[in-house]
Structures are given as structure tokens and as C-alpha cells.
Amino acid sequence: MRPAATTRAAGLALLLAALLPGPARAGNKADAFEGKIKPISGQLYLKAGRLELTPTFDLSFNDAFLKKYFGGVKVGYHVTEFLSVGGTFGMGPTAAAGSAVVCPANQGCHPATRSQLWQVPGAIRMMAGAEVAWAPVYGKLNLAAEQVLHFDLALMAGPDYITHDEVLSRDAAEALAASGGKPTSKATVGGHVGLGVRIYLNRFMALRLDVKDYVYAVKVPNWIEGAGNQPRTDVQNQLFFELGLSFFFPTSPRAVGGGT
Numbered sequence: 001m002r003p004a005a006t007t008r009a010a011g012l013a014l015l016l017a018a019l020l021p022g023p024a025r026a027g028n029k030a031d032a033f034e035g036k037i038k039p040i041s042g043q044l045y046l047k048a049g050r051l052e053l054t055p056t057f058d059l060s061f062n063d064a065f066l067k068k069y070f071g072g073v074k075v076g077y078h079v080t081e082f083l084s085v086g087g088t089f090g091m092g093p094t095a096a097a098g099s100a101v102v103c104p105a106n107q108g109c110h111p112a113t114r115s116q117l118w119q120v121p122g123a124i125r126m127m128a129g130a131e132v133a134w135a136p137v138y139g140k141l142n143l144a145a146e147q148v149l150h151f152d153l154a155l156m157a158g159p160d161y162i163t164h165d166e167v168l169s170r171d172a173a174e175a176l177a178a179s180g181g182k183p184t185s186k187a188t189v190g191g192h193v194g195l196g197v198r199i200y201l202n203r204f205m206a207l208r209l210d211v212k213d214y215v216y217a218v219k220v221p222n223w224i225e226g227a228g229n230q231p232r233t234d235v236q237n238q239l240f241f242e243l244g245l246s247f248f249f250p251t252s253p254r255a256v257g258g259g260t
Contacts, residue, residue: 115177129160169221190216204251
């Protein structure tokens with residue numbers, strides 16, 4: 001072979017070697033990620049045919065006058081992986097909110113008195129209801145490329161039986177406070193809608209975070225010129241944040257293959 005041809009052949013060989021990575025280099029790149037991120041496939045945490053029991057804590061967050069602190073429980077049966085039916089119950093104390101401040105004309109501002117709080121709606125004492133939930137979303141997240149977080153998202157709705165303190169007129173509230181009494185309890189029927197997320201801790205426990213809007217009607221005294229003290233019906237929207245820890249029964253669902 002002539003020297004020129006030999007030189008061209010050697011140059012072509014060097015060019016091809018530079019453009020095509022060697023097996024050792026490719027192997028090193030693959031080894032850098034091997035074992036770091038586990039494959040994700042399938043739904044590991046199954047709910048169909050299982051009972052879910054959840055102790056709950058509820059806190060209201062949109063009432064300018066009254067804060068509700070409820071403890072409760074919810075029970076649900078999962079008909080399918082996406083559909084469940086159940087019941088809810090919650091009750092607890094009500095306290096004046098930090099923003100419940102009265103500022104009379106030509107006077108300094110001061111916290112609302114007990115009789116003044118009796119003149120506004122929102123003093124819920126107990127809620128019990130039914131609930132249907134639909135959980136169409138099941139997801140997984142890699143945490144620091146080491147752990148997989150499993151969760152699902154659900155929409156929920158249902159009717160409720162709600163008890164609350166009677167809303168009083170100013171004169172009635174002041175007279176009741178002077179006598180040392182308390183407002184009577186009233187009952188009404190309402191309903192709720194909500195959005196929740198379930199974060200799985202293992203096969204039989206999950207952390208629950210829900211936001212719910214409870215809607216119900218309440219009679220509120222309203223002074224009407226020439227008609228005296230006439231009540232009106234006011235529709236209430238009470239927003240609650242609910243934190244719960246779910247337990248599933250049976251604790252061991254059927255085995256699932258193919259994923260983490």
C-alpha cells in the first residue's frame with residue numbers, strides 16, 4: 001500500500017474511533033445510575049374490598065368569628081379501587097377567632113363579647129353524615145432517587161346532619177348573658193364536598209389530608225323596618241381542613257406483582 005493511502009486509512013480509523021464510544025465508556029455511564037432509581041410499575045397499595053377506619057382532627061379556617069376544633073372518625077368501604085362509600089362523625093369545642101374584634105364608634109376596639117358572638121352563625125357543635133368518594137388518580141413520586149412515595153387523590157361528597165347554637169338577636173343575646181344561660185342547640189340538614197389526598201405509609205396505613213366545604217342553612221334574626229325582629233335564612237359555607245390516619249382491614253391485601 002502506498003504511504004498516502006496508508007495515512008488516509010489510519011486517519012479514517014481514528015475518526016471512527018472518536019465518534020463511536022467504546023463499550024467500556026458506555027458501561028461506566030450505565031453503572032453510574034445502576035441501583036439508584038428503582039423501576040416504578042403497577043399499583044402496590046390496593047383498596048378494593050377493604051374497610052378503612054380513620055381517626056380525624058378537623059380545624060375550620062374561613063370563619064372570621066369562630067374557630068372549630070373537632071375530633072372525629074370516618075369509616076369507608078372500598079367497593080372498587082376508585083369508589084368508596086362510608087360515614088363521617090365529628091364534634092368539639094368552638095372558640096372566638098383572633099379576628100373577632102368589635103370597634104364601636106368613638107370607642108376603642110375590643111374582643112367580641114360572649115353575647116355578641118351569639119349573634120353570628122357558625123357555632124357548629126356536631127356533624128354526622130354519609131360520604132361517597134371517587135379516587136381516579138393514583139401516583140408515585142421518587143424522593144431523592146431513593147424512596148418511592150405512593151398517593152392517591154379523591155373527590156368526595158355527601159349529606160350531613162349538623163347541630164349548631166341558635167343565632168340570637170341582640171336583645172335576646174344580652175338578656176341570656178345577663179341570666180347566665182346559653183343558646184339552645186338547633187339541628188339542620190346540609191351537605192359537603194371535598195378534595196383529599198391519601199399518602200401511603202405501608203400496606204395497611206395511610207396519612208389523609210382533606211379539605212371540605214360544609215354547606216347548610218341557618219335562621220339569623222334580622223331587623224326589618226316596620227316589621228320588627230324577623231328571621232332570615234342564611235346559607236353558610238364552613239371550610240374545614242381535616243387530618244387523619246387511616247387503617248385498612250384486612251391489613252394484608254392480595255399480593256401484587258411487578259413493581260414498587
